[in-house]
Amino acid sequence: MAETNPQTASVGKGHDPERHLGSLKTPIYETSTFVFESAAAGKRYFEIVYGGAEPSPGEDPGYSYSRLDAPNLRVAEERLAYWEETEDALVFNAGMAAIGTLFLTLLRPGDVVIYSSPAYGGTLTLLRGLMTEIGVIARAYGPATTGDGLADLVGDDRLSMVYVETPANPTNDIYDIEMLSALATEHGAVTVVDNTFLSPVWQKPVRHGADLIVHSATKYLGGHSDLTAGVVCGRADLIERLRHTRYELGTTAQPATAWLLTRSLETLQIRVERQTATATSVAAFLAEHPKVETVSHLSLLGADDPRHDIFKRQCTGPGAMISFIVTGGEEAVFRMLDAMRVVRLAVSLGGTESLASHPWTMSHALMPAEEKTRIGVSPGLVRLSVGVESPDDLIADLGQALDRV
Numbered sequence: 304m305a306e307t308n309p310q311t312a313s314v315g316k317g318h319d320p321e322r323h324l325g326s327l328k329t330p331i332y333e334t335s336t337f338v339f340e341s342a343a344a345g346k347r348y349f350e351i352v353y354g355g356a357e358p359s360p361g362e363d364p365g366y367s368y369s370r371l372d373a374p375n376l377r378v379a380e381e382r383l384a385y386w387e388e389t390e391d392a393l394v395f396n397a398g399m400a401a402i403g404t405l406f407l408t409l410l411r412p413g414d415v416v417i418y419s420s421p422a423y424g425g426t427l428t429l430l431r432g433l434m435t436e437i438g439v440i441a442r443a444y445g446p447a448t449t450g451d452g453l454a455d456l457v458g459d460d461r462l463s464m465v466y467v468e469t470p471a472n473p474t475n476d477i478y479d480i481e482m483l484s485a486l487a488t489e490h491g492a493v494t495v496v497d498n499t500f501l502s503p504v505w506q507k508p509v510r511h512g513a514d515l516i517v518h519s520a521t522k523y524l525g526g527h528s529d530l531t532a533g534v535v536c537g538r539a540d541l542i543e544r545l546r547h548t549r550y551e552l553g554t555t556a557q558p559a560t561a562w563l564l565t566r567s568l569e570t571l572q573i574r575v576e577r578q579t580a581t582a583t584s585v586a587a588f589l590a591e592h593p594k595v596e597t598v599s600h601l602s603l604l605g606a607d608d609p610r611h612d613i614f615k616r617q618c619t620g621p622g623a624m625i626s627f628i629v630t631g632g633e634e635a636v637f638r639m640l641d642a643m644r645v646v647r648l649a650v651s652l653g654g655t656e657s658l659a660s661h662p663w664t665m666s667h668a669l670m671p672a673e674e675k676t677r678i679g680v681s682p683g684l685v686r687l688s689v690g691v692e693s694p695d696d697l698i699a700d701l702g703q704a705l706d707r708v
């Protein structure tokens with residue numbers, strides 16, 4: 304019987320116990336290389352994988368070398384493609400390995416990529432650093448940029464990619480994927496969505512026109528702060544091109560990492576739903592707190608807010624990332640952060656444990672102060688990733704820490 308829901312697919316899809324000595328779980332294939340049955344089988348493998356020969360119906364070329372492909376990767380990739388409702392998926396050894404492989408595959412000197420800012424610092428650094436050095440033209444837009452503003456940004460240049468991180472790290476700004484993908488289509492460009500913050504539980508970018516979806520799987524997909532991995536899901540023709548760059552760069556995930564990721568996908572929905580419910584309570588508490596100036600969590604968007612319409616069309620839940628501004632700036636925030644006992648002070652997000660970080664001095668430390676201020680990263684801003692702990696314990700901890708402000 305075929306599964307009809309990603310939660311069901313998460314616990315069985317892509318694994319046949321009969322092919323693994325009856326093992327309920329896919330064993331970890333810790334091997335760098337695979338033995339061919341015969342010279343002809345080796346030849347056939349490379350004809351298909353490197354030479355582009357079409358496999359006959361039902362033919363599986365198997366495996367040759369773990370930098371190219373491995374059994375644990377395939378199980379994870381099948382389940383991820385199912386979650387994101389895409390034709391195919393690839394797993395990488397970090398979110399930045401996925402994003403870097405994608406940029407190097409699809410962008411050429413003279414191409415224009417427009418990207419949302421703020422976004423994860425590593426993505427911004429890659430676009431403004433290496434990609435710009437090799438001749439790619441990277442131009443930023445913000446949450447307030449209108450359709451006309453986007454068209455002006457492109458002008459008569461060769462638009463090759465529209466890149467959007469929504470909701471954005473660390474401010475939770477949201478963007479209209481449908482509007483951006485319409486612009487990309489008009490120019491024959493691809494639309495790439497970083498879906499790390501909401502995960503496919505709450506947002507399926509392909510339904511809104513995305514061609515490729517990237518994740519730092521280090522976050523919700525991995526979910527336990529015990530692995531680094533990245534994912535790209537999307538159109539089969541594009542994924543095939545990325546697969547070849549992954550062969551060449553070796554940005555492939557390790558078998559044990561893919562195994563851990565597969566384990567984590569089984570509980571993705573349960574974790575994310577619980578974390579989101581808790582984050583909604585925590586956001587409501589913070590919004591009422593006298594030491595907190597503003598709170599950004601998608602559950603708090605009022606019906607009169609222009610972003611509310613995008614949220615309703617694009618997302619089925621508000622996620623578990625909160626950003627809030629504490630009154631009194633850096634000194635006050637440090638007092639709060641140092642007083643937390645349940646919430647841990649660390650970068651990263653999406654794990655079972657609640658983590659708080661200070662983007663001004665941590666993830667965005669390299670960015671000039673003027674730019675940080677312009678994109679909404681102020682000295683008083685705290686980014687909070689809500690875990691699976693009891694909401695009462697988290698609220699009590701944040702309350703006592705805010706008392707120190």
Ligand SMILES: Cc1ncc(COP(=O)(O)O)c(C=O)c1O
Binds near residue numbers: 398423
């Ligand atoms: C939204 C987003 N995209 C991409 C990345 C990069 O992922 P990784 O750290 O797994 O390389 C991060 C990391 O924090 C992120 O938050």
